[in-house]
Structures are given as C-alpha cells and as structure tokens.
Amino acid sequence: MRRARPPRTSRFVYYIPVLRGRTRDNPAGVIRRRSVNGIAVDEAFTRNLVWEPTHALHASDIGRSDRDYTQITAAEAEAFVQRVTAKLGRYITEPSPGVPLRINIDDATAHEGPSYHYRGEPFSGSLLRIDDTGAVIEMIPVRDGVVHGIVREWFPDSTQRSQTTMRDGVPAGTAYTWHPNGQLAEAREFDDDGHVVRTRQWTENGRVLRFPL
Template identity: 40%
Template structure:
C-alpha cells in the first residue's frame, strides 16, 4: 500500500491557481495539504489531481475540532459540520451528492440553542 503524500500549504514548491487547483513541482497534486500555526495542525485538505477531493478538517489552536466535511471534485458533498470553540455544534449543512445544491442548514448558538433551520424545497 502506498503512503499518502502530505505537504505543507507553505511549501514554496506548492502552487495554487485562481480556481484553487494545486500543483506541486509543476504536477497536479494528489495527497493531503496541511496548515500549521505555531506548531499546531489547523487544517488538512485532501486533493486528487490538483482538485480538492476527500476529507477536509480544521482545528482550533487548542486542538479542538473546528469543522469537518468531504469535498468531491472541488465541491462540498454530504454533511459539513462546524463547532464553536467550546465544542458545541455551531452548524450542520447538508449538500447534494454532486455538491451543487444545499439541501439543509441548521445553526446553533454557543449554548446549544437552535437559531436557524432551513430545508430546500423538494422538487
């Protein structure tokens, strides 16, 4: 089994175009791109052939999970979740399988009270 290639977002050989496709040493990148701040991992995004495709995660500086979702061909698909710094769920968004349509959105305040609920109209 081949190990997943992982590079830092600040690597000077990593290039990102206006469409957010990335290449590494002139070749579309497949693997994980990480960002660290003051030694702490704050984001991990998965790419396939230069396009975001796979798990995506972000963390607060203290290591608590900030957001988690999945990208396919550069679009968010399925469920994306975002947490407040206190660990309570802040938002949950559901996207269509192709990532082109938002199906539902729920938002909560830091105390866990539902502040917004939205569902797409069914066609």
C-alpha cells in the same frame, strides 16, 4: 588530517503552551528544544505526526520569560505524542509515488479551479495549514490537484473546528462546524451539485438558532 567532530547535542527539553482550560495532562501541543553547538533548535510535534521546525519559543523569548510556555517532562511529552498519533493515524493515506504525503500549503501553487500543484505537477496527498506555534489547523486532502476527501480544521487548542466532505472539488453530504467548547455550531447539507439545500445552527449552549426552509 584531523577529523571534524560531529555537532554536540544535549538532551531535549520539552515545553507546552500555557492556555486557559488546558492542563499538563491535556496540552494543546508540545515543543522540544535541544542545543546544537550552543544554538537552540526547536521542533513542534504536529498533526503531520513528525517533529517539525518551529520558532514559537524564540518568539516568546523562552528561558527569559516563561509566561507563554511551561516546561514538562519527557514522559509527559511522549504521552502527548502517543495520543496524537493514535487519534490522527487513521487519517493517513499512502502518498503518490515520488510526492510527499503531506506538505505545507504554502509550498503548493494554486491554479485556476483551484488546482494545487507541487514542483510543477498536480499534487496528490494532504495540504497542511500551520499556525505560528507549529500546530496544524487545517488538513486538505488533494487528488491529482483537486480537493477530494474530508477537509478538517482545528482550533489552536486542537479541538475540531469543522469537517467538510469534498468530491472532486465539490462539497457533498453534510458539512459540520463546531464551537470552541465542542458544541455543534452549524450543519449544512449539499445537493449533488454542491449547492446548500439546508442549514441548521446552534448556540454554544445547544439552543437552535434557525431552521431555514
């Protein structure tokens, strides 16, 4: 009997989104495309530090209209992957036995509390909120179903948007929010019960907005 041939694959072609203020040397993200039996298969390198499926190129009709994405070389793509891995690798923690280290938040079930469950069990690991381009815009650490650790958010261009420390579901210490240009926008201090005791705010130019009592 004749053996079935394995799917034919071609080399990857890499693309980056066209965004104001971003360059080929500092892209907001990278998507790679390959052809499997004549069908385009796309993956984006996300803050999960792996290549994950994405439909961003299909949505932009890449190949017919390159208005939203531009092609780059494999070397440029690899440089981006190395930078992201070096930047985010320090946030990786060991997964709980039998539970994925990171999952899409849409795959988790939120119960009262809230308490996050995955496959019927309290989840331990990181919940990822992913935008339409395949980029992770929020990472939520969870322990035994409860948010615990540093919650981080990013703008679509990978600039950090916010950072909040959570202890067993309660905010602690000081939470920070940034403007898109990187200027600190707000600092909120919490007491031991998670109540805000002080808030400071700044404009995009660094001017103080208010110092409430």
